Amino acid sequence: MQAGDRLVLGTLRRGGAWPAVLTVTAVAGAAAELAVPYVIGRTLDVLVAGGAGGARWLSLCAGAVAAVLLCESLGVWARGASCAQAAAGLRLGVLRHVLGTGHPATRRFPAGELVTRAGLNTEETGRAPETLTSALALLVPTAGALVALTLIDPLLTLTLGLGVVAILFVLRAFLRATTSISGGYQEVQGEIAARLVAALDGARTIAAAGTAGQETRRVLAPLDRLRAHGMELWRANASAAVRAGLVVPLLEVAVLAAGGLMLAAGRITVGELYAAARYAVLGAALSTALGHVGGLARARAAAARVAEVLSLTPAAHGERALPPGDGTVEFRGVAANGLSVGDLTLPGGSVTAVVGRSGAGKSLLAALAGRLADPERGTVLLDGVALPELSRAELRRAVGYAFERPVLVGDTIAEAVGGGAPPGAVAEAAEAACAAAFVERLPQGYATPLREAPMSGGERQRLGLARAFAQGERVLVLDDATSSLDTVTERQVAHALTADPRGRTRLIAAHRPATAARADQVVWLDGGRVRAVGPHDVLWREPSYRAVFQDAHQQDPAPPLPDAVSGRAR
Template sequence: MGPGDRLVTDAVRRCGPWPAVLAVTAVAGAAGELAVPYLVGRTLDLLLDRSPGAASALTLCAGVLAVVVLCESLGGWAKGASSAYAAARLRLGVLRHVLGVGRAATRRFPEGDLVTRAGLNAEEAGRAPETVTGALALLVPTVGALIALTLIHPLLTLTLGVGIVLIVFVLRAFLRATTVISGGYQEVQGEIAARLVDALDGARTIAAAGTAGQEARRVLAPLPRLRAHGMALWRANATAGVQSGLVIPLVEVAVLAAGGLMLAAGRLSVGDLYAAARYAALGAALSTSLGHIGGLARARAAAARVADVLTLPPVRHGTRALPPGPGTVEFRDVAVDGLTVGDLTIPGGTVTAVVGRSGSGKSLLAALAGRLADPGRGDVLLDGVPLRELTHAGLRRAIGYAFERPVLVGDTVGEAIAAVPGSQTVREAATAARADAFVRRLPDGYDTPLDETPMSGGERQRLGLARAFAQGERLLVLDDATSSLDTVTEREVSRALTGDPRGRTRLIAAHRLATAARADQVVWLEEGRVRGTGPHDVLWRDPDYRAVFQEGRS
């Protein structure tokens, strides 16, 4: 059993009470359907014999039919509820897992593809309880029909059994083929979504360059493959439908022929022959499960794509707490993904600027310091404790992180800065990030809903900085987090950083000369290695170091 099938099984098993409701209604409805042919046949015999019990038998038939209708209604309602419950549970699980994995998730899967897997594919996989229960429910009338025909005459059972074996072979081949084709179809859907997200992310650049037509063609380039998979699905359905459709009348004719011969020989009554015909139709109704089998195939294929995401290893955290300390960061023989840091110490309470040309590894070094990435070799320590060994809460409380393009999370502007928006810490952090003035101009200040707050790139960066100031107790990591600020605001923020009254360690991935000049020390990266460390004025004597800023390529 593969990961996708295990996920389907888990979705059915852990879907609350709905699979039980589906099973009960399916079994009760199937039992009612099995009873109807017998009851109708018995009633027919009583009516032909003018028996006084015919009226009671007719009433019983109506009652059983009412039960069947009720079970079908409840089953339809339970199907929708089970699918919604399973899909919601899968989506929540994927979302939590992706957030727990962190950057590794987007390195493995494009963002648009991740959205497709967490959304469309999770919904498709969430239909597993409905499809599995529906397919299994069709076995009840099939098995019941075989038993009932055995009670009428074993020869009729043998005739129906041969037809059922043929139907099972058709369904098995259909399930295998449709699972593969559905997987290909869903893969192309994810590819188109990934291209679309990339295009939307660069919408301004595309509009400015006048390349909308070319970009549309690039996004829709996989459509022919999507069409090919869709046509293959249609052909598989049509082929299986024709094959199973041919078996049903053949089975019914064979049962009727055998029953007719026995009726002529006086071994069956007219009611028995009618019941046998109905039971043959019920038994062959297994072929009508093509819809359920197709749904199961799509659920299996979708579950396999969801399971690919869930197999990504999440970031593991330890159980240790930080001892008292100044916030000293140590890199010990660190190397990862083309960046070799080796041994490097950032003294507690100091400001360290990381400079280098584009692609030199500035953002990766910052990510290592904030444990948004783990080294492939070596360890990163904060006050003597490896970051891997810290608890999740302790790690995030100790380190504040600000990005070039911060994503603001929360219902209000205040919540985007800290979980307790009314606290004094929020205002102090906003003031340090030079965000307090524009926040106060908003209609409701810090209580203004975030989605009703139009912000420039610089204002958004200032809120991201405020969030880092409010969160980090020992270390602030700024990854190009002042790039959208004007010169005056950037200078004011830099003063707040260099003169932090709380004495926190500050690590800044910098691209401006002024930022490096104000730092206590500079870490100079070149081609994925530490080229030099020391004060800015000392490194400035090296013409290669000066070229980093003079060429404007940091």
């Protein structure tokens, strides 16, 4: 069984008790529908014969019809509830899996693809309980009709059985074709979403360049393929409907013809002929499963796309806690994605600047230091413990990250910075990141909701820095986290980093010589490897090292500051 089909079956569990309610109502409703022809036939025979008991049989007819209506009403309610609950459970599971997987998920799938798979495709998959249960429920009246016709006359059963086999072949071919076409349709939907998200991400650049028309054509370019898949779906549905539509009247005529001959021969009664005609209709009702089978096909195709996301392996975490230590980070024979680090130590409480041209691997080295990425070879240790052995909570408590474009999570400024930390720690972190001044100018200060706090790129970046200060207990990793700050603010933040009173180990992706000059050591990356490790003033004698900053248009050959060479707490 494929992963997508297993996921479809799993939606029955995610739907809670509602799929069971849906099954009961579907089976009970089908049983009631099977009873209707029988009681009507018996009522007709009693009334034609003029015997007693007609009123009782009429009451049974009314009761059977009422049962059908009641089951249908409950079924509508159960279908909506089961689909909503199954989709919500699956969507939550996908979201947790993507967040737990982290960077590998966003590297494998564009943002728009992930949104489509976690949203639209999980909703389609969540409809599986309804379509699967409804399709299977149609087997009940078909099976019941075959049994009932057998009790009337086996020849009628044979006639209906041949027609049912023909209908099943039509449904099987329709399921296969529609699953394949739906997969292509949903793939193009994801492609359009990915292009749209990328365009929205660069909306300011597009507006400044005046390329809105060009970008619109690029985003909508796959529409022709989407239309082609939609037409294929329509043709497949129309073809299957025509074939099933031809079988049904032929089947009913065949059963009526056989029943009429039997009535003429005296083998069955008028009431039995009526019941046989009705059972032929119920048995052929399997042809109405086209809609349910189409829904099941879309659910299978969507589930296959969701299963691809769930197949990504999230990083496994151990259960160890960190021993007492000063935040020493060790790379032992580490290599990952074209970056060869080898053996490298970040002494506890020190400041390490990572420099190199664009694409040299600065962000990857920063990600390895706090296990946002795992090495392909070698081990990264924190205070003597391999990072994979630490529990998730212990690792994230020990390492604080700040990024170039931070995403602020939480309802208020305080939550975005501290994530539950005491107010004093939040204010202290904001002060260190030079964010306190603009936060205090907000209407409610740190209690201001994020949605009511318009911020510039620099202000947002300062809050990201404050979050790292507030949450990282042993190690701070700044991956291009001061790029949006003005020169004065960046120097203030750099001073706070290099003079951290808590003595945390700091790893900084540096783009300016002044930042590297304040570090205890500089890791110089060149061509996917560590070219040299040493003080900035020593490396500055190398023309190739100076060229790294000159290429970035940051020619600031400031010598190391005597009072800020060491970042250790004093």
